[in-house]
Amino acid sequence: MKSARPAQLFAIVFLTFVGISALVPRLWTPDSYETQLREALDAPPSARFPLGTDALGRDRMARLLYGTRVSLALAPAAALLSCLVAALVGGLAGLAGGWTERTVLASVDLFMSLPWLFLLLTVRAMLPLNVSPLVSLGITFGLLGLLSWPASARVVRAAIHALRDSDFILQARASGVTPWRLISRQLIPNVMPVLLAQFWIAVPVFILAEATLGMLGLGVSEPLPSWGSMLRELEGGNLRAQPWIAAPAVLLAAVVGCFQLIFPREDYSI
Amino acid sequence: MNRPMGPLACVLALVAGSLNASELHLALHSEPKTLDPLVFADESAEAIRYLTEGVLIRINRLTQQPEPELAVSWKVSSNGRRITFRLRKGVHYPDGSAFTSKDVVETFHTLFDPALHSPVADTFQTEKGTVSITAQGDFTVVADFPAPPTAFERLFDQVAIVSCVAKQRPAPGLGPFLIGERVAGSHIVLKRNPVYWKHQPDGQPLPRLDAIRIEFQQNRDLELARFQRGELDLIDTLTPDLYDRLAKEAPGRAVDAGPTTDTEFLWFNMAPQSPLPAYKKAWFQSQAFRRAISESIQRADLSRVVYRGHASPSAGLVSPANKPWFNAKLAPESFQPGEAAKRLADAGFKLQGNVLSDVAGHAVEFSIITNSGSKTRERMAAVIQQDLAKLGIKINIVTLEFPSLIERITRTLDYETCLLGLVNIDIDPSGLMNVLLSSAGNHPWNPSQKTPATVWEAEIDRLMLAQAASGDTAARKKSFDRVQEILREQAPMVFLLHPNSLSAVSSRLPGAKPSPFFPHTFWDAEHFALAGKSAAGK
Numbered sequence: 058m059k060s061a062r063p064a065q066l067f068a069i070v071f072l073t074f075v076g077i078s079a080l081v082p083r084l085w086t087p088d089s090y091e092t093q094l095r096e097a098l099d100a101p102p103s104a105r106f107p108l109g110t111d112a113l114g115r116d117r118m119a120r121l122l123y124g125t126r127v128s129l130a131l132a133p134a135a136a137l138l139s140c141l142v143a144a145l146v147g148g149l150a151g152l153a154g155g156w157t158e159r160t161v162l163a164s165v166d167l168f169m170s171l172p173w174l175f176l177l178l179t180v181r182a183m184l185p186l187n188v189s190p191l192v193s194l195g196i197t198f199g200l201l202g203l204l205s206w207p208a209s210a211r212v213v214r215a216a217i218h219a220l221r222d223s224d225f226i227l228q229a230r231a232s233g234v235t236p237w238r239l240i241s242r243q244l245i246p247n248v249m250p251v252l253l254a255q256f257w258i259a260v261p262v263f264i265l266a267e268a269t270l271g272m273l274g275l276g277v278s279e280p281l282p283s284w285g286s287m288l289r290e291l292e293g294g295n296l297r298a299q300p301w302i303a304a305p306a307v308l309l310a311a312v313v314g315c316f317q318l319i320f321p322r323e324d325y326s327i
Numbered sequence: 328m329n330r331p332m333g334p335l336a337c338v339l340a341l342v343a344g345s346l347n348a349s350e351l352h353l354a355l356h357s358e359p360k361t362l363d364p365l366v367f368a369d370e371s372a373e374a375i376r377y378l379t380e381g382v383l384i385r386i387n388r389l390t391q392q393p394e395p396e397l398a399v400s401w402k403v404s405s406n407g408r409r410i411t412f413r414l415r416k417g418v419h420y421p422d423g424s425a426f427t428s429k430d431v432v433e434t435f436h437t438l439f440d441p442a443l444h445s446p447v448a449d450t451f452q453t454e455k456g457t458v459s460i461t462a463q464g465d466f467t468v469v470a471d472f473p474a475p476p477t478a479f480e481r482l483f484d485q486v487a488i489v490s491c492v493a494k495q496r497p498a499p500g501l502g503p504f505l506i507g508e509r510v511a512g513s514h515i516v517l518k519r520n521p522v523y524w525k526h527q528p529d530g531q532p533l534p535r536l537d538a539i540r541i542e543f544q545q546n547r548d549l550e551l552a553r554f555q556r557g558e559l560d561l562i563d564t565l566t567p568d569l570y571d572r573l574a575k576e577a578p579g580r581a582v583d584a585g586p587t588t589d590t591e592f593l594w595f596n597m598a599p600q601s602p603l604p605a606y607k608k609a610w611f612q613s614q615a616f617r618r619a620i621s622e623s624i625q626r627a628d629l630s631r632v633v634y635r636g637h638a639s640p641s642a643g644l645v646s647p648a649n650k651p652w653f654n655a656k657l658a659p660e661s662f663q664p665g666e667a668a669k670r671l672a673d674a675g676f677k678l679q680g681n682v683l684s685d686v687a688g689h690a691v692e693f694s695i696i697t698n699s700g701s702k703t704r705e706r707m708a709a710v711i712q713q714d715l716a717k718l719g720i721k722i723n724i725v726t727l728e729f730p731s732l733i734e735r736i737t738r739t740l741d742y743e744t745c746l747l748g749l750v751n752i753d754i755d756p757s758g759l760m761n762v763l764l765s766s767a768g769n770h771p772w773n774p775s776q777k778t779p780a781t782v783w784e785a786e787i788d789r790l791m792l793a794q795a796a797s798g799d800t801a802a803r804k805k806s807f808d809r810v811q812e813i814l815r816e817q818a819p820m821v822f823l824l825h826p827n828s829l830s831a832v833s834s835r836l837p838g839a840k841p842s843p844f845f846p847h848t849f850w851d852a853e854h855f856a857l858a859g860k861s862a863a864g865k
Contacts, residue, residue, distance in 0.1 A: 095628050112706060178731070186725050187694050187723050190723070292548070
């Protein structure tokens with residue numbers, strides 16, 4: 058742990074820096090994320106535009122910072138929602154055992170077999186057309202959170218199942234510990250690393266899922282930026298000539314990596 | 328020592344094979360759904376059909392003039408209803424059977440079979456009845472139309488004449504190439520037709536290529552990368568971004584063949600039965616509102632920003648590329664925000680702060696739907712969004728996958744405005760009947776009307792039917808010019824751009840002449856010869 062401290066410190070500083078920049082983008086750029094400067098299309102980095110401009114002449118730095126705000130708020134929120142549902146369902150199955158466990162697992166399998174992409178498309182097609190881009194994006198991430206819990210629920214169920222038969226739980230039960238105290242004091246702290254791991258895995262997955270959905274019409278709509286919509290610039294972009302268009306991908310990797318560094322390195326084995 | 332040489336020799340042989348000197352390489356963006364030449368399925372199937380089948384008349388993609396193919400000549404009767412074709416003699420199918428009038432009659436008999444559900448057959452149907460194709464001897468065919476047809480040459484350009492003795496379709500046809508190999512999901516190899524009837528002026532046989540290898544490559548970036556590595560010789564259509572990239576990296580290889588006949592436009596939902604609020608219906612049914620929107624869009628910016636200059640601002644549904652039918656009196660709508668604001672004020676709209684409101688105080692906000700996955704349309708919508716924001720109008724852009732979009736614009740009518748494009752394959756005005764007639768299912772702004780909802784739509788109906796019934800080209804032009812003027816005055820559709828035909832041609836193909844019409848690059852593939860290589864058939 059001692060050797061990890063400088064790295065953790067760096068990660069905290071970096072994430073704080075990113076967070077403040079996203080909250081106060083004017084620190085970096087005076088331009089709005091939506092203003093089209095049609096005489097400065099695809100401009101290279103300059104003092105005014107540190108990351109150049111996009112195909113519509115919009116300041117890429119402003120878009121990246123606003124997009125960071127959107128993605129950093131909504132992707133973890135969706136991941137949290139997904140983990141909560143997974144904890145409830147997986148916990149119920151793992152604790153109850155027997156036919157309840159089998160029924161829940163069968164339901165999870167059934168849910169996993171649903172073509173979630175088509176489900177999302179159907180839901181999007183049913184949404185009213187005149188919703189603001191932010192609401193539309195919130196709905197998208199909400200749906201992702203509500204539809205992505207089954208795999209995590211299986212992992213949680215396995216962890217709880219293993220804990221349920223462990224010696225310390227048996228001892229606690231034999232000592233007359235109440236079920237609620239058993240769950241809150243013994244099971245939840247022990248299953249938390251598993252849930253945290255699921256959470257951190259889900260965050261970048263949801264960010265990338267939003268980028269994928271954008272291509273299908275489910276993602277963020279113009280002019281609001283998100284990491285996902287900015288990653289779409291890489292599709293068809295010329296990285297050799299414009300390496301700065303990779304900035305969203307670099308930032309995504311750096312942020313997720315820093316979260317992993319901050320997050321304590323505990324032994325996940327149950 | 329000799330053992331490793333076996334596999335090595337095989338690899339070298341394979342490489343040598345793949346680098347066949349007279350094998351042209353190109354890619355299609357999807358696999359053809361069918362290779363049956365009588366069933367029109369998709370653009371890929373159309374490309375294969377073009378290269379492998381023969382037709383009676385071919386429209387030259389560069390000049391747009393009809394040229395004799397399997398019919399050496401044709402004569403139209405004085406009443407305009409009968410066309411007599413004289414067929415080419417000495418033409419043989421690859422199986423050795425001779426091409427005669429029986430093949431033509433049998434082809435049309437099969438094509439008109441209702442069980443085939445051929446949209447090509449539908450183009451031969453008229454309200455007055457069906458076309459009758461009969462043989463008069465071995466090399467004369469007569470087509471009797473119930474009414475004088477317009478632009479009949481284009482009708483026959485789309486019908487592949489298949490062999491009447493072939494047991495099944497597809498069978499080797501009368502085109503310059505034959506289907507040699509098909510690997511599902513990977514490629515099709517077209518081999519040279521050894522008995523193709525066309526020859527070079529010096530008597531040498533055509534085609535000059537030995538083969539065409541057609542890969543299925545959905546990803547356009549990979550297609551461009553393969554072109555730049557020399558693995559592909561042609562790219563039939565490039566997006567503006569990729570065109571610009573290629574033009575910078577390999578000047579001379581990217582070709583802008585000029586405006587196509589395609590049109591990008593936005594239309595308003597004016598259907599009275601749509602589930603929109605009454606006040607929004609009133610906006611869209613107001614000519615002043617529609618004209619104001621049209622005048623507030625900077626078409627020059629759309630062309631420059633979205634298409635990188637490879638598109639022309641549009642004056643109407645008909646592109647200047649459609650020289651015979653374009654109304655030259657119409658110029659693209661100029662950007663006039665002042666005029667637009669005045670129109671809106673006259674119609675009772677008020678600008679308060681940055682928000683435009685109607686007479687009843689409703690803030691003017693509406694959505695533009697377009698198909699997802701199209702970067703150009705998403706960007707066009709974003710440009711329009713910013714342009715209209717200057718008038719105080721809020722636009723919500725919604726991208727939908729295609730089936731949902733079609734459902735909304737044709738069945739539920741639950742949309743406000745839509746941004747799409749029209750691919751005009753047929754340059755004749757009659758090809759637009761299914762769009763412009765108020766009774767048509769594809770009439771964008773108010774489909775399938777029992778009677779025209781407005782006086783000007785009734786006028787468009789009358790003019791379109793009049794031009795379709797007339798054999799007098801000047802009278803038809805006059806009628807169709809007026810239709811274009813009415814569309815401009817009333818602005819039910821806001822015409823935006825005519826995209827250019829962008830393609831790429833390898834230095835190995837110095838003779839390629841890309842055209843604005845499909846197929847853009849390989850429409851004369853039988854004349855292609857790869858530079859510096861020995862030509863086939865010589």
